[in-house]
Structure formats: structure tokens, C-alpha cells
Amino acid sequence: MTIAPELSGRVLTELAGAIGGEHVLTSKTARYNRARVPAPFPVHRWPERVPDLVVLPGSTEEVAEVVRIANAHRIPIVPRDGGTGLTDGAVPERRGIVVDVKRLNQIKEIDLENRTCTVGTGINALKLNEVLAKHGLIYPDDPASYPCSLVGGRIGTSGWSLVGSRYGHSRDLVLSFDFVLPTGKVIHLGDGGGRKVSKSSSGYQLKHLFMGHQGTLGIATEATLKLFPKPEAELSPFWSFPDYDSAYRCVGQLARAGVATFAGAVLFDEWKVDYLRRDDEAYIPQPADVRALVCAVAYGNEDEVRAGGKRLLRIARDAGARYLGDEISQGDWAARHDRYATPLHGRTRSGQVAPMSWHCEDAAINYTELAGVRVEWHAIVERLRARFDVFDDWGMFFYTSANTGVDYLTEIDIGIWEQELDDEAWAAWVDAKREIAAVALRAGGSISACHGSCREGEVDLVPLELGGGYDVMLDVKRAVDPNNIMNPGKYGLQRAYEQGVRA
Ligand SMILES: Cc1cc2nc3c(=O)[nH]c(=O)nc-3n(C[C@H](O)[C@H](O)[C@H](O)COP(=O)(O)OP(=O)(O)OC[C@H]3O[C@@H](n4cnc5c(N)ncnc54)[C@H](O)[C@@H]3O)c2cc1C
Numbered sequence: 274m275t276i277a278p279e280l281s282g283r284v285l286t287e288l289a290g291a292i293g294g295e296h297v298l299t300s301k302t303a304r305y306n307r308a309r310v311p312a313p314f315p316v317h318r319w320p321e322r323v324p325d326l327v328v329l330p331g332s333t334e335e336v337a338e339v340v341r342i343a344n345a346h347r348i349p350i351v352p353r354d355g356g357t358g359l360t361d362g363a364v365p366e367r368r369g370i371v372v373d374v375k376r377l378n379q380i381k382e383i384d385l386e387n388r389t390c391t392v393g394t395g396i397n398a399l400k401l402n403e404v405l406a407k408h409g410l411i412y413p414d415d416p417a418s419y420p421c422s423l424v425g426g427r428i429g430t431s432g433w434s435l436v437g438s439r440y441g442h443s444r445d446l447v448l449s450f451d452f453v454l455p456t457g458k459v460i461h462l463g464d465g466g467g468r469k470v471s472k473s474s475s476g477y478q479l480k481h482l483f484m485g486h487q488g489t490l491g492i493a494t495e496a497t498l499k500l501f502p503k504p505e506a507e508l509s510p511f512w513s514f515p516d517y518d519s520a521y522r523c524v525g526q527l528a529r530a531g532v533a534t535f536a537g538a539v540l541f542d543e544w545k546v547d548y549l550r551r552d553d554e555a556y557i558p559q560p561a562d563v564r565a566l567v568c569a570v571a572y573g574n575e576d577e578v579r580a581g582g583k584r585l586l587r588i589a590r591d592a593g594a595r596y597l598g599d600e601i602s603q604g605d606w607a608a609r610h611d612r613y614a615t616p617l618h619g620r621t622r623s624g625q626v627a628p629m630s631w632h633c634e635d636a637a638i639n640y641t642e643l644a645g646v647r648v649e650w651h652a653i654v655e656r657l658r659a660r661f662d663v664f665d666d667w668g669m670f671f672y673t674s675a676n677t678g679v680d681y682l683t684e685i686d687i688g689i690w691e692q693e694l695d696d697e698a699w700a701a702w703v704d705a706k707r708e709i710a711a712v713a714l715r716a717g718g719s720i721s722a723c724h725g726s727c728r729e730g731e732v733d734l735v736p737l738e739l740g741g742g743y744d745v746m747l748d749v750k751r752a753v754d755p756n757n758i759m760n761p762g763k764y765g766l767q768r769a770y771e772q773g774v775r776a
Pocket of ligand 1: 418434491
């Protein structure tokens, strides 16, 4: 696949002049490598997603210059950090330029007194925490993709941290950031005008508007982050249950217990336990009477964690849990970052192993609705499996979003044998995603708690979820990005430029 002719001459020269020719990549490898994310997709349609160019700017000014050039020529731009986003946000829908921000990976300041640091958005939390550890500090944004997702991508998705009940999620942990608008103008976003202020009542709360937009409003280049003391102690007890219902009751009680060091709790249903049981590397005991699992996590000072932990253990015991022992508890929680690193263990209906990739559909669901959503989601995947032997149900998990226990990241993991997909199977999959999203909305939830909802299928229901708020989204998009250059096609926002959209 070649570069669009209109991009190969003058634009290349302008970009090379702005950021250096060596940072403008045109090779097939550089472009194909940035045409997908880890979520399965129809490989027979891969060429539709390949960008024309990849650029690697080295500073906010260079990002701004690239964006100015693209805006002047009306060329689509897609920001990309780690490329781990699972809703295709960093995948071009209309070719154009991928702005890969990985060179913006410096630590600019560590402020030990105010407990903040300022970093380029191309850095990730793992690398950052290696440096912060020397100061006894931590940046606790902890997704399962911790080693490979980067700060800019966390801003672009407004990501979910597995220890968010204790420390908050990306939106709480990012204090402020420098942001290149689609016109090339650079602004600073945060509470008030400050870099390190965490609560202000001055003006609109724009920081949140410019998080989670999946690269449709601009590019974050430098961020100031909240830091915490590196926890002295971690407790992560794992318990088994004979059925989903008792595990469900237990997880609710743990989340609502008011234990200050409580950082999160996760519940695995019986489908997930079956999936983990069948693979040799899963670090979970195999007895058949184990039908559901719960893990709670506490972080903090040694004495506080010990006291809070006693209470969590008592609650679980009273709820009928069987503690699985220290080795498994520590081992499995430690594996939270690599549980999905080795999928490829799909099963066809006959039980044959097939090389499947991992897809997850997630939603934000209230505690009281979890059981009903679980039944409906598994039924949708079952119907899909009955029609096409390229899908596998890898089970569900439920993750508290806060220590009030009000709502849960609810996720169903699905294996997809993507090499075997054809247009018909892909269309059925997209329909299934739409059905899954519709269940979440009927339950009073949100289509996504974690990854965003701009992928084929679920994206169709976003206007339904947001109602009048979606019209405001269209207005904002048109006002901020008058030429629709920033990640065009995502979130259905092309509608903002169509005739008949409200003025
Ligand atoms: C194994 C695995 C486990 C995961 N677990 C979690 C989890 O626990 N919690 C969670 O939240 N997510 C999880 N994810 C999803 C993914 O890691 C997150 O969505 C993450 O925030 C994406 O970061 P990234 O750096 O890879 O961003 P990318 O994938 O590069 O980009 C994501 C989106 O942000 C936009 N973007 C990228 N950089 C910028 C920027 N500088 N400015 C503005 N917009 C930008 C992109 O255009 C895109 O729309 C997981 C993914 C994998 C593969």
C-alpha cells in the first residue's frame, strides 16, 4: 500500500523541516505496525487502517507544528501512545498521519514537597515508578496494561486503575496537562490555571472534557501527576466460592466495608474460572467445586493494612469464602499485569484448541444489576458461538470502581479466531457488541467503564446513552476542530460536520 500522492511531496518536506526527516516515517513496517491495537479485528480488511505517514515529534512545539501543517492541508491526524487501547482509538479510520508521542518520555520535574511530578506523555507508569521508588513515592495508575500503556494514552482514554478504589483513576491522578488543539494552538488544562492544583472552582472544569476523548480533540504532550507514598504493605487475599451468588454478596460487602486501605476487589464468575482452569499457566487451583473467585486488595502502611486486612478476612469468612492461602493470593494478584499476555487458548465448539485473540467488552454497571447483566451477556455470546465456530466465551469479571461499591467495571472476555473471520462473522460480531451495549444501557449503566466506546457496534448507542449530552459533544467537536482533522470518524463525530446538525 502506497502513500497518498498528495502527502508524498510538499507535506513530507514541511514535516521534515518541522521535526527532522528522520522522524517522519514512511516505510510499510512503520505504518502497518501502527494500524492495529491488541483487540481482534478483521485481518482481511487490514489495509483499510494503514496510515500514510508516521511522525515522532520530540517536543510540544514540534507536535504543535505537525498539527498546524496537517490542519493547513486538512490531513487526518491520529495520536498514538502505547497502542494498547482496546477500542481502536489509536487506529486510523481515514489514513492520514499517526502522531506517535513515544519520544516525549522525559521526567521534567519531581516535586517532593507538593508530591507531584511532571512528565512527557510518552512515558509509562512502570518506568516512572522505577525512578519514583528512589524517593519512596509511587504514581498509582495501575491498569492491567501497566508495563505498556503510556500517560498520554491514559489521558486519551481516561483509563481505569485496578487500585482505583484507594487512589482514584487516571482522571483523578492527572492534575493538569499541556494540550495541542487541532488548530495547533497549545493550551494548559487543569483545575484553574495551575499545574499542581487539585481542586478549583474557577471556570468550567475543562480537564475532564479533554480526557477520554480518544484523540478526537487534540494531543496531550506534558502532564503533571499526583504522587503518593510508596505503600509499605500489600495484602491481596484470594477466596474461592461454590457459586457466583455467594461470591457476589461477598464482593459487595468487602467494597462497602469502609476499610481505608481497601484498593479494590474483583470477582471472577464460573465461566472465567473454567477458562483459567483449563490452561496450564493459570495460577489458580483447579478443584471442580470452585465456581467463583474473589480477590480484595489493600495497600498502605504496615499497621493499617494489617488491621484493615483482618476485617476484610473476617467479612469474607462470614460470607462463606474459602481462603486460598498466601502463595496463591500473592501470586495471582502479582499476575494482574500479565493475565492476558498469553491468550491464544481458544476452543472451538468441539474443544479443539485454536489460536484466538482476546477481545473484551466492558461496561459500568451498578452493583444491584450485575447478576442480570451477566446472564444476558453470556447468552449473547452463546448465540454467536452457535452460529460461528470462531468465538469462545472466556468468562466475566467485575471490578469495584470505588470504595463505596456503587458501580463495577463489568467485562466479558471473548476469544476470537481472527484469521478465520469473514465479512459475515465480523458483521455478526459487531451486532453482538451492539446487543451487549444495549443490555448495559437497559440496566441503567454506561457502555464502557474502562476502554471507551468508539468501536464498531457499541459506538452506535453512544448518542442513546448520552442523550442531549451527545449533541453538546457534536458542538464541542465542531468548535474545537473546525476542519475535522483530529481522529476523524471516531465516536460518530463526523455528524458534527454534516448538514442538518443543530446550529
Ligand atoms: C493486556 C491489556 C490490559 C488492559 N487493561 C486495562 C486496564 O486495566 N485499565 C484500562 O483502563 N485499560 C486497560 N487496557 C486498555 C489500554 O491499556 C488503555 O486504554 C490505555 O489507557 C491506553 O493507553 P495507550 O498508551 O496504549 O494509548 P493508545 O492505545 O495509544 O491510545 C488510546 C487512545 O488515546 C488517544 N491518545 C493516545 N495518546 C494521546 C495523547 N497524547 N493525547 C490525546 N489522545 C491520545 C488515541 O488516539 C486513542 O484514541 C488494557 C489493554 C491491554 C492490551
